[in-house]
Amino acid sequence: MKVLLSRVVRGEDEKKRIDDELAALKAKKTEAEKRRAGAVTAFETFGFDTDDGELWKKVKIAIGEDAWWEAIAMGGRVVKHLADKQNEAAKEAEAEAPEGDEASASDEASDDREYPPAKDGMPTIREIVLAQLAAAAETGIKAADIRRFIEQTYSQTVHEKTVGMTLYRLSKDGLSRREGRTWFSAAPSAKTENPGAATPGPQEGVIG
The missing domain is CATH 1.20.5 (Single alpha-helices involved in coiled-coils or other helix-helix interfaces)
Known part of the structure; x- marks a missing residue:
């Protein structure tokens, strides 16, 4: 019982x-x-007309395809093509730049801690990265290509994230920029740096 x-x-x-x-x-x-x-x-x-049976079809036309799907995602639903874009962007960011903790640590780290010890006669990783960015000019270059150059040229093993962290810090210093997975030099060129040049006056006949 x-x-x-x-x-x-x-x-x-x-x-x-x-x-x-x-x-x-x-x-x-x-x-x-x-x-x-x-x-x-x-x-x-x-x-x-909120009683219109085709209300949502008309709203979609009014705001446009992209805004429609963005609103659906904002409402909490998973929109596959937007999620795919976000995942791809996240993968690129992870591949090219350090994560939050690493970024914070790298800002506080000394050069000796950021980069592997250079061999005799070898420039620092930072110097090599800057030189490679300058050489790539408008074509740009990927972090993996810089890393491959270092290992082949100097027979120096480089951690897979070292170049990415260096590029990331250079971007914070205004010396590099990224488009997708390709990096470009953002350092001022010799042509734009001419502190002794006089400021050009207004062109004759131009209203301004």
């Missing part, structure tokens, strides 16, 4: 727990319905 009684108690407690959860869910559902109804009604201020 004790076993039977324990089952009754357990069953009653389980029923009460489920009843409480259902009541909470019902309250959440009611609140969600109110929020949705309020948002739908707000479309009337933009001239939409």
Whole structure:
């Protein structure tokens, strides 16, 4: 009989727990319905007929394809093509630049800690990266290509993230910039650096 009684108690407690959860869910559902109804009604201020069976099709046309899907994603739904773009961007950032903790650590680190010891006659990693960026000019260069150059030219093994961290820090110093996975020099060229040059005056006949 004790076993039977324990089952009754357990069953009653389980029923009460489920009843409480259902009541909470019902309250959440009611609140969600109110929020949705309020948002739908707000479309009337933009001239939409909220009783129109093609309301959402017309809204999509009005705001455009990109804005439509961005709004869907903002609402919490997974939009595959947007998620793919975000994942690709995250992979590129991870491959080319240090993560948050590493970035913070690298800002506080000394040059001796950032870069592997240079061999005799070998420039620092920073100097090599700057030279490679300058040589690449408008074509740009990827971190992996710089790393390959260092290892082949100086027979120096370089950690896979060292060049990426160096490029990242150079970008913080305004000496490099990135487009996708390609890096470019952002250092001022000799042509633009001419502190002795006079400031050109207005051209004759030009209103300004």
